[in-house]
Amino acid sequence: MECPECKSTRTSKNGHKRGKQNYLCRNCGRQFVDRPTTNRGYNDQLKRECLKMYVNGMGLRAIERVKGVHHTTIITWLKGVGELLPDAYTPEQIPDVGELDELETFIGSKKTKSGCGQR
Ligand SMILES: [Zn+2]
Numbered sequence: 001m002e003c004p005e006c007k008s009t010r011t012s013k014n015g016h017k018r019g020k021q022n023y024l025c026r027n028c029g030r031q032f033v034d035r036p037t038t039n040r041g042y043n044d045q046l047k048r049e050c051l052k053m054y055v056n057g058m059g060l061r062a063i064e065r066v067k068g069v070h071h072t073t074i075i076t077w078l079k080g081v082g083e084l085l086p087d088a089y090t091p092e093q094i095p096d097v098g099e100l101d102e103l104e105t106f107i108g109s110k111k112t113k114s115g116c117g118q119r
Contacts, residue, residue, distance in 0.1 A: 001023050003028065005025060005028050005032075006025065006028045008028065010026045020033040021034040022034075042073070046069070047077055049067065051074075051078065053067075054074065060074055
């Protein structure tokens with residue numbers, strides 16, 4: 001079992017919590033239950049804040065900088081929890097992850113050409 005905090009596999013069983021197997025990380029001391037939610041450690045509060053920022057006109061990159069959540073993660077949330085969003089939300093406004101990545105690659109290659117990182 002891998003620790004969700006430090007990714008260490010030095011964990012041991014630590015009894016049961018609400019019917020679930022509880023584990024204790026011997027590396028960082030964190031306790032966790034078997035297979036927590038798949039939201040990669042982001043809690044609902046943070047999620048809602050990010051989505052609210054997006055709905056209020058903030059760009060995904062801006063949210064990424066402020067909240068430290070990768071923009072592709074936010075897009076996944078936008079697609080998954082549309083029903084939680086206020087009325088202003090329109091699914092058509094969600095950019096495609098693939099397009100964003102292409103843009104990123106484009107910018108990256110431009111930088112490399114003008115820089116001195118040639119091999
Ligand atoms: Zn740990």
